[in-house]
Amino acid sequence: MxxxxxxxxxxxxxxxxxxxxxxxxxxxxxxxxxxxxxxxxxxxxxxxxxxxxxxxxxxxxxxxxxxxxxxxxxxxxxxxxDVFWPKDNAARALARSIAAEMHAGFANLRRHCPMNTGRTYPSFPLTQEVERDIGRIDALWREALHGFGGEGGPFLFGAFGAADIMYAPVVTRFRTYDVLLSDTSAAYVNAVLAHPLMQDWYAGADAEDWRLDRIEY
Ligand SMILES: N[C@@H](CCC(=O)N[C@@H](CS)C(=O)NCC(=O)O)C(=O)O
The missing domain is CATH 3.40.30.10 (Glutaredoxin)
Incomplete structure (x- = not known):
């Protein structure tokens, strides 16, 4: 491949x-x-x-x-x-729905807060539209984590899977743009950032020297 x-x-x-x-x-x-x-x-x-x-x-x-x-x-x-999606039907329905919602949506967050693994912007000003996207994501994460996360690990449906993959770049944005979240979602952000694959990605990103002015504020 x-x-x-x-x-x-x-x-x-x-x-x-x-x-x-x-x-x-x-x-x-x-x-x-x-x-x-x-x-x-x-x-x-x-x-x-x-x-x-x-x-x-x-x-x-x-x-x-x-x-x-x-x-x-x-x-x-x-x-x-099962490597990617929860076994339980109700969990898988939610996982597929929130993964698809991410794929199709949250345009305001994506437009106004581009991914930049190398920067943090304390107290970054967020528009109302971006705050709406953030609120929806926080609610989805809480629904998954309270309903299905926990036992198999700290991720949305326990073990790291497709839904976590779809939201991983959002996790990096929440760190970059210093986004205030519920305690549950803040703990989830930390768990994703600590995942060995995310650490590997960040290490590779840190070694890059390409910079785009439109993303480096
Ligand atoms: N919906 C696509 C989005 C892919 C996408 O927009 N990728 C960006 C890079 S992050 C890209 O290739 N942009 C270049 C361009 O559109 O010219 C997916 O799920 O893969």
Missing amino acids: KLVIGNRRYSSWSLRGWLAAKLADIPFEEVMIPLDTPEFTAAKADASLMPSGTVPVLWDGNVAVWESLAIIDWLADRVGR
Whole structure:
């Protein structure tokens, strides 16, 4: 398998694809192309690398899979649903719903608070629309953590899985932009940031030297 991603400091969707590939535990080659570079522009036009013009893309032999949620599903088909999704029906229904809600939504948070693993902005001013997204995410996390988290681990449905993967870039944003959360969600943020795969991603991001003025305030 081959995974095409953007650079670690900024590419939130790439983080999802990468975490999914790591969780599947199938060896893969990583092709990393920094965002907003001439190299990325060239790769966007190359359908044999980036069919949708976006990252991440998972190549499984000659088969391309893009869109982070599709990558998770493809890998779950390969290695078993239980690696990614809770076994319990009610838990899985909520996990799938909140993963899809993340994939399709929270545009204000994503637009106004881009992922930047290398910075923290204390007391960052947030618009009402962003606060609304944050409130909804906090409520979803509390529903998952109180209903289904806990026993198998500190993650949304116990063990680290697809729903955690979909929200992992949001976790980094909450740290970067100093977002005030409920105690339950704040503990969850700490648990995700302490996960070995997240530590690995951050270490890679720290080693990068690409910087984009539009994201470094
Ligand atoms: N919905 C897609 C979003 C992919 C996406 O927008 N990726 C960004 C990088 S984080 C990208 O490739 N942007 C480059 C561009 O749109 O030109 C997914 O789930 O993978």
